[in-house]
Amino acid sequence: MVSPGQLYLLAVTVMALVALAAAAPVLLGIAREGRERLRRGGPDLPAEPDESGESADSSDHCCRxxxxxxxxxxxxxxxxxxxx
Ligand SMILES: [Zn+2]
Structure with a gap:
């Protein structure tokens, strides 16, 4: 005969395992994103503008x-x- 205490423990264990299984892909995704950000070099900054593609008519951006x-x-x- 299973006591209520053991049944409760079993139910809690099953729920914890189900929650862990549901959260695992999310946690793995967060960890992967964090690693990629570290590889890129720090916080989530926008990409550096490409200086080589500067437009010819820079006079529009210069104060007259x-x-x-x-x-x-x-x-x-x-x-x-x-x-x-
Ligand atoms: Zn000016």
């Missing part, structure tokens, strides 16, 4: 007031705050 280079998406110069 002070000549400072600005990113294409900005509307105002980061040096003199003039409109680009």
């Amino acid at each position: 007031h002070c000549g400072a280079e600005n990113e294409g998406e900005f509307a105002y110069c980061r040096e003199c705050a003039g409109p680009l």
Whole structure:
């Protein structure tokens, strides 16, 4: 005869095994992602921009007031705050 205590222990063990089996792929995926990030060199940073593919018309990104280079998406110069 199985006592209630043993039955409870069996049920808890089965549930723990089922939970572990369900969580194993997720944990393995997290571990794999972490290893890949370490291999890439640290935190999840965006890829470095390719300097070789610089566009020819860089005049659009240069401030016409002070000549400072600005990113294409900005509307105002980061040096003199003039409109680009
Ligand atoms: Zn400027």
